[in-house]
Amino acid sequence: MTARFPHAELADLPQDILATILEIQEKSGFVPNVFLTFARRPAEFRAFFAYHDAIMTKEDSALTKGDREMIVTTISAANNCTYCVVAHGAILRIYEKNPLVADQVAVNHRTADISARQRAMLDFAVKVNSASHEIGDADFDALREHGFGDEDAWDIAAITAFFGLSNRMASFSGMMPNPEFYLMGRVPRS
Incomplete structure (x- = not known):
């Protein structure tokens, strides 16, 4: 599949977006396709990455960087988003220092070699993704049993909801993962 929308030309970008790219x-040695795809529409690029950074890099959360990427990879798999499974799976492998975890949670987080805490987090995220209208006290109680509070539940839900948007934009637009993502975090750096 090829992308349905052309990437932005770097020479045509506003200075702030060019600087970000x-x-x-x-930092990474390449430009992930998501940046070039969203850069076609500068206002949307700014809004998308501002919210991304607000939920994915916040410091006052019980969620680790690995937890966040685990949510993204799991939800992206549930939403059949190739770009996000491959790209965020790569980041997950790096943060968790585990070459197997991304593939495991993308296929079935319930059988993945992850902690009970992470499984509870992903169970909650999957329910938010597929049936948020059914979330109730029992779902919050299940998180609390693993040390998550209400603000952590919000973080899990916000990441899930944001990447629901991201998954749909990537899939409808035909966004494909950069080849570099496929090998990242699979083999230790020498």
């Missing part, structure tokens, strides 16, 4: 390129 160049910073990502410097």
Whole structure:
């Protein structure tokens, strides 16, 4: 499948967006396709990445970076989003220092080699993704049994909901993962 929408041309981008993309390129060695796809619409790019950063990099949360990427990978798999499973699975492998975890949670988080705490977190995320209208006290109680509070539940739900949007945009637009993502975190760096 090829992308249905052309990537933005770097030369045509507003300075703030170009600076963000160049910073990502410097850090990762390539520009993830999501940046070039969303850059077609500068206002949406800014809003998308502002909310992304607000939920994925916040410091006052019980969720680790690995937990957040585990939610994204699990939800993206449930939503059949190739781009996000591959890209965020790569980041998950790196944060968790585990080359198997992303594939396991993408296939079935209930049988993955993860902690009971992470499984409870993912159970909640999956329910928010598929049946948020059914979330009730029992779901919050299940999280509390593993040390999560109400603000943590909010964080899990916010990540789930945001990546529901991201998954749908990536899938409808035909966004494909960069080849670099496939090997990231699978083999230890030398």
